[in-house]
Amino acid sequence: MIRSELIxxxxxxxxxxxxxxxxxxxxxxxxxxxxxMSRGDRVELRGFxxxxxxxxxxxxxxxxxTGETVQVEEKYVPFFKTGKLLRDRLNxx
Amino acid sequence: MGEKTxxxxxxxxxxxREMGLSRNESxxxxxxxxxxxxxxxxxxxxxxxxxxxxxxxxxxxxxxxxxxxTGEEVPIQPRRVLTFRPSHLMxxxxxxxxxx
Numbered sequence: 001m002i003r004s005e006l007i008x009x010x011x012x013x014x015x016x017x018x019x020x021x022x023x024x025x026x027x028x029x030x031x032x033x034x035x036x037m038s039r040g041d042r043v044e045l046r047g048f049x050x051x052x053x054x055x056x057x058x059x060x061x062x063x064x065x066t067g068e069t070v071q072v073e074e075k076y077v078p079f080f081k082t083g084k085l086l087r088d089r090l091n092x093x
Numbered sequence: 094m095g096e097k098t099x100x101x102x103x104x105x106x107x108x109x110r111e112m113g114l115s116r117n118e119s120x121x122x123x124x125x126x127x128x129x130x131x132x133x134x135x136x137x138x139x140x141x142x143x144x145x146x147x148x149x150x151x152x153x154x155x156x157x158x159x160x161x162x163t164g165e166e167v168p169i170q171p172r173r174v175l176t177f178r179p180s181h182l183m184x185x186x187x188x189x190x191x192x193x
Contacts, residue, residue: 001130001133001138001139001140001141001143002140002143003142003143003145004140006126006129006130006140006142010122010125010126010129012094013125014122019144021112022104022111022122024111025111025112025122025191027109027118028107028108028111028112028128029107029123029126030109030142030144031144032103032104032107033099033104033145034145034182034183034186036097036099037186037187037190038186038187038189039182039190040096040190040191041096041097041098041099042096042097042098042099042101043098043099043100043103043131044098044099044100045100045101045104045127046100046101046166047127047187048127048130048131049175049177053187053191066097075188076187076188076190076191076192077145077179077184077187077188078177078183078184078187080146080148080176080177080179082118082168082174083164083173086131086134086135086175087174087175089131089135090134090135090150090172090173090174090175091172091173092179
């Protein structure tokens, strides 16, 4: 499923909304999640999962092509943990 | 860094502000998005949201695990797990926003 298919499904269920409105709604939701994480906030969606930000410490890395060592600075990366309900549903429970 | 936790309510509030739909309808639309995504994943489909990220289902085979507290061996059944791979755009924005 891609973004446009998700928009289509929601448009089909809501005949009173224009597709371009559903597009804005879907974009707003994903945008809100990304914005929250870029502020360092978490987004917890019970049953689905939680988006959070994890810190990766600075480390000495290696360029796999040249073998050269490089200093990698600390950075913050997005992280998703699956919710219990969805995890159970994936396993037919 | 923020450390605040947003919930469904904050997402539907954002839809309410952006679209001017009722709070109730905004909440239902957020819920419906999550349901469609979950249903696709349960069917084993990938959910690929451009400029956000990709959710995929991976099959894990059975293995022998260990209770880290007691050291006891426990069988782990084959199972399906969900992984999320953030897009480059999301990675860049999260890295830039949290720079110390």
